[in-house]
Amino acid sequence: MWYISTRGMAPRVNFEGALFSGYAPDGGLYIPEELPQLDRETLCHWSTLSYPSLVKELCALFIGPELIPRDDLSGLIDQAFSRFHHKEVVHLCRLKNGLNVLELWHGVTYAFKDLSLSCTAQFLQYFLQKRKRHVTIVVGTAGDTGSAAIESVQGAKNMDIIVLLPKGRCSKIQELQMTTVLKDNVHVFGVEGNSDELDEPIKAVFADVAFVQKHNLMSLNSINWSRVLVQMAHHFFAYFQCAPSLDTHPLPPVEIVVPTGAGGNVAAGCIAQKMGLPILLTVAVNHNDIIHRTVQWGDFSVSETVKPTLASAMDIQVPYNMERIFWLVSGFNNQVTRALMEQFERNQSLHLPKELHNKLVEAVTSQSVSDEAIT
Template sequence: MRYLSTRGGVGYKTFEEALFSGYANDGGLLVPEHIPQISLDDLKKWKNLSYPCIVEKIVSCFVTEEELPHKTLQKLIFSAFSRFDTDKVIEIASFGDLNIAELWHGPSLAFKDLAMSVVGELYSYFLSKRKKHVNIVVGTSGDTGSSAIEAVRGKDWIDIIVILPHKRISKIQELMMTTALDGNVHVYAADGFSDEFEITIKSLFADEEFVRTQNLCSINSINWARVMVQIAHHVYLYLRTANPIGSPVDIVIPTGGCGNIASGVFAEAMGVPVKFVCVTNENDIIHRIISSNDFTVAQEVKQTLACSMDIQIPSNFERVLWVYSGSDPESCKQIMGQFDKSGRAVIPEDLHKKLSGIRTAVATDREVLSTQKICYDANKYIACPHTSAALTYYYETSLNGSRKSSGTRLDSGELVPVVICGTASIDKFPDTLGKSGIRNYKTPRKIAELFQKVSRFCIMNKDEDWENTLRNKIDLLSRRAAY
């Protein structure tokens, strides 16, 4: 398997090269040269496998034995999930026909840990083998940063720079990053939303010489390995809820940057009978694209309770386009090039029709809070605001779109099973509970202790040259690693 750019200007890279890449230098994202297939017989054989075993199966579809020996892969996966608080890694809370997948049992209490923990182990394996130092640059809208830090903190051969949107995420999200005092962790708090500094990061990766000389890479979901590992949880959720194997399942995803839905679309393209619903907050660009072909950046990013979804430039939508276009680099180059240049693009009618197979809904803060309370009253289950956004589709409280009106149905008219992706623990967002009227919550000791720890971070002011600041820091880290 080799990897190439969605825009056709870069290829063919090995998995190891793709692992240590961010944006391709033509502006695109790396994808596999072909999409491997999972047969119905495979799915039936995998039905009772554990989640780590499913990860092993999926990674083996994209990485050869020569690049990563099977026994080594098994050891890396075992190590990756050793810090999760449940042996199952993923728990599924079921209430009648409602299934909430708890994807957040890792060290940073967010679904990003599922892939990030594996990617961190892959980094350690290849870097130790090559005796090579890298500088990782990660922009975060809330959860990715702490997950990335937990994946690589204290590891040899790695320095990580994380940029977070200062005072635009929950205090606990910030503290999970700024209290990581390991010598290889460097946190910057930018006076802006993640879309703003993502432009800066993309500019860094467009400088091919700088990327090469500084060994620059990213473990955001622009990194193919992140998307690859995330395919596994969609397969696992399908196997746990399909009845029988071979019949469809709806998976509802709270959506911001599109990393999770991109992984889901790859699972679908590999032959898994999954159908998807994307629920956005008021930063609804994905809803507008799919419902009305309005691929336009809004004038501003709205700050919401589901803050990790406060995104108007969904970087992984490009991979979704690539899959639905039939792996056509020219379509991606034209559409995404136009979007990069002007903040708007028009998707050809035939391609947009294919995209409409993904259903969408929008949840404002008001719907998020009311649904959080509805779910609690019905099930004594407290969902985080992002998960609550997805739950609006189930409870018919979203502004548009509901399971009753657009859920997948069998020939009999019966709705297929539905799984809500629970993307973070409520422990990261307790401030929403007072607003939704939920009282019986106790702060876990692990969270309370964050407020007693020392924080360390650097401010990047609005009028500062962010790219120059990051270039200087990266150069400093590279020179330090050389000694």
């Protein structure tokens, strides 16, 4: 399995190359060169699996046994989930009227990002030990990514982690989760400004390829492909738990409502859709509604201010995974994606072409949620 940049101007890399990267050298995000198509037989088999077994199947598809042999992969994923509080790791809670909640909060920091980051950290350790390398991870956070990333790598001998958090803008518990870890490889800094503003210098650093190589820098934000890959599993798991039957033709659809900030979880759902999973995606954002405006009106433009809300980890104006979604809905078109994103970076504003907007609306619907509704 090879990975290419959404902008099409960077050399292709294997899973290890994508794992150890931040942005691709051309400013794009890594995405699989081709998406496997899953037939009914595969979906029926996967429907019988536990959540950790589903993660193993998906990772095996996208990593390949020449990089991580199947037995090693299985051990790494078991290790990743060994500290979760629930024996199923992810649990479906059935409510009334056909409504279900997929509980993604059974990890150590109670953020759903524990799911993907615990696996990603295991993959990193595996390659670093093999190659006898050391890396420095640079993470900007609005709250939950930072604490989950620190938890996944604290104490590791071959990784240092630098986390930038927006001072006074994270929830108290998440700030404490980040600032009370006393391991030598964890370095946490409070930054003036909001989470989008602290992403700007990080992106500038990763654009300097020589600097990145000299210092062995990488990112664990959801620009990292491994994060998106593992997050695909809970869309499959939710579908299999909720679909009334897999014996009907065509397979019955299931609607999944995805709260999102930077769009990694939604991108994972869109990829699962493209692989043949019959899910309908609804994106739920807070007052910072750039994704909602994009879906509703094709208006992908940054508001003047990031509004603090009760869902502070989602207080994001620049949802970088929308680039992967534009690539998917444009029919894997690198040129279109590059032109759109370069215009957005120049002007902080973009109106989607009508045809692309129509494709986006076929893939997802959206809702913006007030603090009152959250309460």
